[in-house]
Amino acid sequence: MTVAESAQAGRGNSNDHVRRHNLSVILGLVHRARGLSRAQLTRQTGLNRSTVAALVAELVERELVVESEPDSSNQVGRPSPIVRPSPAVVGIAINPEIDAVTVGVVGLGGTVLKRVRHATGHPPSVEEAVQISAAVIAGMRPELDASYRTVGVGVAVPGLVRVEDGLVRLAPHLRWEDEPLAAMLAEATGLPVLAANDAHLGTMAESTFGAGRGLTDLIYLNGGASGIGGGIISGGNSLGGVAGYAGELGHTLVNSVGVRCHCGAIGCLETEARREHLLQVVGLTDADADDLETAILASTEPAVLAEVHRQLRFLAIALRNAINTLNPQLIVLGGFLGTLYAAAPGVLDDLLAEQPLKASRESVRVTRAELGRDLLIIGAGELAFQPLIADPAGFVPPTRE
Structure with missing residues (x-):
């Protein structure tokens, strides 16, 4: 040449x-x-x-x-x-939880097209979660193949996930440790699979399509059946840390004389602010997020309000530390944390008006997540779309007969 x-x-x-x-x-x-x-x-x-x-x-x-x-x-x-x-391009979203595996179909633009919740009644093993997911996807295949092009699978995991290969290092509430979830799902479905922490994906969804649209610095904190997870957007970028484990705000120390957490520490936020305590105080053994919120907001029992206030006080301590450290514009509360915020309007705002540094607290506001139950499905869908959006030229158009 x-x-x-x-x-x-x-x-x-x-x-x-x-x-x-x-x-x-x-x-x-x-x-x-x-x-x-x-x-x-x-x-x-x-x-x-x-x-x-x-x-x-x-x-x-x-x-x-x-x-x-x-x-x-x-x-x-x-x-x-x-x-x-295009309404014909979709990703598959999967969210394993302690009592169910949810599989959704998400279109480009973050539109949830379908959701199937398969209840397990117990924390599924990784093998069980893969089998359930593969079976649900197989059941969807005729419709997917006829009407859509599926670009891949995203998985929102309630635990620590190594971003480079989707290895679940630790999902304590599911009792998973060093499980190659992404590789197992790829083999079972024949589709490319990416996995990440559920709270990180919730943060991505809320910052793209929800309450954090257009903002560069925010904290997302979600309360669910598996505990409390968090995600951080700083300077317009997701703050993941060297291996993707950053944002574990549920393990912030909030009570030095509290109980031992599953992580081994004493007095973590998720030992003090817990969904199961709220279920107990309203007299439920189990409920989805909407039913739990309805029960709490409808209750006039002093014990319910007292538990809401107690949990908000510990949440305020964790958020005080986060505000002083990260100086966000917005704090977004999802899951039962959003319910706590709605159940006692003004309580958390009053606590945060007093506790953080004045200069930091002046610029921050608190709000509820906007995406509701679609949050983690949209977040996992975002993960499925990442390779496509990064290189659309590598996406081969369909052949026409």
Whole structure:
């Protein structure tokens, strides 16, 4: 190869890299906004109109986005076509919990299309969770193959997950330790599988489609059947740590004379703020999140309000430490923590108005998660879509007979 030919090849490789990068940017923007006009894409990317048009055309050809004409009423001049995520591209979302395995189908744009909850009544083993998930997906296969293109599987795990290979290092409430969950699911389903901590994925979902939209610094804290997990967005980036284990705010020390946690420490937040204590005080043996919230909000029993206040006091201690350390704009509470916040309006706000450093607390507000029961399914779906959005050019369009 001559020097000139080598230089031309280098320019070709560079141009291809830029094109692939720009395709990723465009698809990511459309996915997160659930639809943008070409004019908006031009403004947000800084690319010229003809480049945006060519990139959108390629994504349309790959059947990753669709274009439609906007409502032209009250507009001056020629309206710009609206680019939306393709409704035919989906990811599979899986969430194993201590009493069930939930499998969902999520479309680009974070739309939950289907959800199947398979109750187990006990913490499933990793083998059982894989078998249940594979069976549910197999049952969905006829519809998926006929109407959709499935890009992969994302798993939201209530525990520590090594991000590089989906190895579950520790999910104590499920009694899993060093389990190759992602590899087992990939073998059982024939689909690419990624796994991550459930709270991290909940944080991703809320920051993309929920209460944290447009914010660069937030803390998400979720209370569920398996305890309390957290996730952090700092400077617009997910804070995962060197191996993806950061954000375990449920293991913040809140009571130095408390009980021993399963992690081995004394007085962790999730030993003091617990879903099972709330179930007991309202007289339930089990309930989903909606039923538990209904029971708590409807109760007039002093013991119920006292337990809500007790748990909020310990939650305030954990959040005080997080506010002083991370200086967030927003704290998002999900699961039963959101229920506690709703059951005693103003209590947590009053505690956080007094405890953290004044300069840090002035800029933070607290709110409930917006995505409700869809939260972890959307978060796991985001994980399934990551490889596609990172490189849409690697996504082969379907062949036509």
